[in-house]
Amino acid sequence: MLSYYLKLALINFKRAPSLYALVLLTLSVGVGLVCANYALISVMSGDPIPEKSNQLFHVSMNTWPNENNTHGEPLYILRYRDAMMIEESSIPKHSFVMFETSAYVRDSASASLSRRSGKVRATTHGFFALTNAPFAYGEGFSENTGQVVVIGHNMNQEVFGGGNNVGKTLEIAGELFTVIGILAQWDLRPKYYHATENRAFDQTDDLYIPLETVIDQNWRAQARTSAADSWQHMPQTRERNVYYLQAWVELPTNADKAQFQQYLDNYSQTLKDSGEHPLAIRNELNDVNQWLAKQEVVDDKILAFAIATALFLIVCVFNASSLLLSRFHAGKFEVGLRRAIGASKQQVLMQGMIESTVLGAVISLTAIGLSGLFLALSIEMLPNLRNLAVLNANTLLAGVLLSIVTANLSSFYAIYRANRYTISAELK
Amino acid sequence: MLVMNSISRIYRSETIQTHGLRDFSLTVEQGEFVAVTGPSGSGKSTFLNVAGLLDNFDQGDYLLDGISVKGMNDTQLSSLRNEKIGFIFQNYNLIPDYSIADNVDMPLRYRGFSKAERKERVEYALEKVGLAARLDYLPSQLSGGQQQRVAIARALAGSPKILLADEPTGNLDSLMARQVMELLHRLNQDGTTIIMVTHDPDQAREVNRNVQIVDGQITDAKIYAPVEAKEAANA
Ligand SMILES: Nc1ncnc2c1ncn2[C@@H]1O[C@H](COP(=O)(O)OP(=O)(O)OP(=O)(O)O)[C@@H](O)[C@H]1O
Numbered sequence: 001m002l003s004y005y006l007k008l009a010l011i012n013f014k015r016a017p018s019l020y021a022l023v024l025l026t027l028s029v030g031v032g033l034v035c036a037n038y039a040l041i042s043v044m045s046g047d048p049i050p051e052k053s054n055q056l057f058h059v060s061m062n063t064w065p066n067e068n069n070t071h072g073e074p075l076y077i078l079r080y081r082d083a084m085m086i087e088e089s090s091i092p093k094h095s096f097v098m099f100e101t102s103a104y105v106r107d108s109a110s111a112s113l114s115r116r117s118g119k120v121r122a123t124t125h126g127f128f129a130l131t132n133a134p135f136a137y138g139e140g141f142s143e144n145t146g147q148v149v150v151i152g153h154n155m156n157q158e159v160f161g162g163g164n165n166v167g168k169t170l171e172i173a174g175e176l177f178t179v180i181g182i183l184a185q186w187d188l189r190p191k192y193y194h195a196t197e198n199r200a201f202d203q204t205d206d207l208y209i210p211l212e213t214v215i216d217q218n219w220r221a222q223a224r225t226s227a228a229d230s231w232q233h234m235p236q237t238r239e240r241n242v243y244y245l246q247a248w249v250e251l252p253t254n255a256d257k258a259q260f261q262q263y264l265d266n267y268s269q270t271l272k273d274s275g276e277h278p279l280a281i282r283n284e285l286n287d288v289n290q291w292l293a294k295q296e297v298v299d300d301k302i303l304a305f306a307i308a309t310a311l312f313l314i315v316c317v318f319n320a321s322s323l324l325l326s327r328f329h330a331g332k333f334e335v336g337l338r339r340a341i342g343a344s345k346q347q348v349l350m351q352g353m354i355e356s357t358v359l360g361a362v363i364s365l366t367a368i369g370l371s372g373l374f375l376a377l378s379i380e381m382l383p384n385l386r387n388l389a390v391l392n393a394n395t396l397l398a399g400v401l402l403s404i405v406t407a408n409l410s411s412f413y414a415i416y417r418a419n420r421y422t423i424s425a426e427l428k
Numbered sequence: 429m430l431v432m433n434s435i436s437r438i439y440r441s442e443t444i445q446t447h448g449l450r451d452f453s454l455t456v457e458q459g460e461f462v463a464v465t466g467p468s469g470s471g472k473s474t475f476l477n478v479a480g481l482l483d484n485f486d487q488g489d490y491l492l493d494g495i496s497v498k499g500m501n502d503t504q505l506s507s508l509r510n511e512k513i514g515f516i517f518q519n520y521n522l523i524p525d526y527s528i529a530d531n532v533d534m535p536l537r538y539r540g541f542s543k544a545e546r547k548e549r550v551e552y553a554l555e556k557v558g559l560a561a562r563l564d565y566l567p568s569q570l571s572g573g574q575q576q577r578v579a580i581a582r583a584l585a586g587s588p589k590i591l592l593a594d595e596p597t598g599n600l601d602s603l604m605a606r607q608v609m610e611l612l613h614r615l616n617q618d619g620t621t622i623i624m625v626t627h628d629p630d631q632a633r634e635v636n637r638n639v640q641i642v643d644g645q646i647t648d649a650k651i652y653a654p655v656e657a658k659e660a661a662n663a
């Protein structure tokens with residue numbers, strides 16, 4: 001019977017190709033818009049490291065040295081001595097503290113003097129194990145010092161044209177660094193380890209360099225910095241109240257987490273006892289998803305737009321519905337005839353639904369094509385969506401389902417009507 | 429074959445009630461060929477629609493081939509319609525863009541027959557109406573009489589117990605009407621029960637039983653005397 005219904009569906013499409021094309025277009029535009037929007041939301045609200053997102057914690061502390069803290073409590077950035085206290089602890093399985101900066105880069109062996117700008121992650125060595133950074137070649141560093149660098153996939157392409165370049169030398173901000181590791185393509189959405197300052201959808205970094213080396217080179221943090229003391233050179237920040245480092249720890253069990261929380265609180269209490277902690281003790285551990293929620297990486301504007309696109313889709317469904325109703329009027333006689341020769345209402349309903357489902361399947365193709373186009377256009381207009389506007393498997397599946405559901409919804413009224421009137425009315 | 433007992437069918441609109449059938453009783457035996465006559469608007473089509481399970485009724489009982497249809501749900505009624513009844517309409521009601529074979533095949537699709545059986549039945553039915561050679565034609569490529577014979581093949585294909593025909597020759601000229609009538613007689617001789625609504629007194633006369641409906645009820649008043657009665661009167 002299914003093959004018969006499919007055959008009837010094709011015959012029906014051939015009878016009114018332009019009408020069905022119109023329905024297809026109408027619903028494709030509506031579904032395509034919703035899908036494009038859903039793609040953004042699904043990437044925005046995705047879990048970037050599902051295998052252990054509930055074991056990785058961002059550390060916020062309340063160690064601001066003056067009573068009048070206007071920077072928000074607790075601070076998500078830490079000063080060097082607090083950060084080192086975290087690094088010294090053996091409770092976390094892995095940990096790292098880091099800040100973001102940038103530098104100009106060239107292949108030191110190249111004849112060309114042209115340099116390109118690269119985003120630098122100045123970090124302690126725990127970064128690679130904690131984030132499961134994917135290595136294509138080589139490995140990460142195991143000290144927080146040294147003239148070594150791990151480079152990202154894109155930087156490897158741009159500077160070396162790809163391939164294994166471990167052991168080669170890069171000139172970074174005028175200094176020579178040995179490449180010890182090269183990452184594979186790494187699409188981290190959201191980039192949870194630096195989700196503040198609206199950077200959750202930046203691309204992953206170009207250069208990963210030991211923290212102490214970067215501080216010694218005096219490359220300044222290019223992210224939020226708050227200072228209670230004055231300073232001029234980065235090395236001074238090791239001793240002074242300059243807040244610019246973000247810390248992440250990996251705590252596999254609840255016991256580990258409780259123990260580490262206690263460790264932080266004990267540290268703060270020691271500071272308080274010596275009169276160095278004027279504010280209330282408030283040390284917060286947020287796991288990846290809590291942290292992303294706190295940073296509101298899912299933009300309110302996108303959510304508002306989602307409602308608008310959903311309403312638009314409803315309008316499309318109504319339009320398609322009235323188009324299909326005219327098909328029903330043209331096909332009334334045939335429905336009556338089929339009923340007369342023995343088709344049950346159920347079978348007529350089934351035939352209608354299979355036709356709609358076939359239509360929906362075709363719509364899903366054009367709709368997904370259109371949503372790809374919409375995303376490409378939105379990148380054109382808003383380049384900072386580049387790392388966000390991708391159609392993942394979730395979105396594709398949602399697109400197919402939504403197409404089939406909307407096609408069925410659109411034809412629902414026509415099918416309902418076809419099943420309502422007495423059969424004899426159409427047959428003479 | 430068909431037993432109707434005090435059937436009434438009332439059409440209700442906001443302002444008026446029309447009796448399509450009132451206290452209507454009729455028994456038709458297996459193998460009969462019944463001509464139903466009566467003035468326009470008297471309820472002939474209503475009777476056929478109720479008999480064919482295309483329309484429901486308000487009161488009374490109806491047994492089709494020994495089965496009481498009262499209280500049956502749509503699926504049961506539909507499969508009963510599919511198995512036991514063949515319809516022939518005044519307007520043929522063929523689907524214009526289906527081939528002759530596909531038109532005849534339609535009721536078989538809802539019966540769950542295998543492909544081979546459907547093919548066999550389609551060919552057999554078309555052979556019976558003399559159109560076996562036109563399997564792949566479209567309805568528009570046939571004459572009106574031929575189209576009606578295709579419609580009869582469609583009604584026959586599922587080997588129904590009873591054929592219901594509402595003015596089957598109403599759209600045909602006399603020659604083509606003649607062919608259709610001869611075909612119906614042949615089918616009746618093969619054992620198919622036929623109930624036919626007609627306005628043509630000559631057609632009514634040539635079948636073995638006449639039923640006259642006036643105002644939703646069967647009446648005895650003979651407006652078209654059967655052939656034997658006429659001959660008896662002449663003698
Ligand atoms: N769907 C309907 N709604 C309301 N009234 C109806 C409906 N169908 C039939 N009727 C009424 O029921 C009565 C019987 O109609 P029916 O069609 O059975 O007559 P008929 O004998 O077949 O007439 P004709 O010879 O003109 O075909 C008529 O008065 C008609 O107006």
Ligand SMILES: [Mg+2]
Pocket residue numbers: 472473474594
């Ligand atoms: Mg009539």
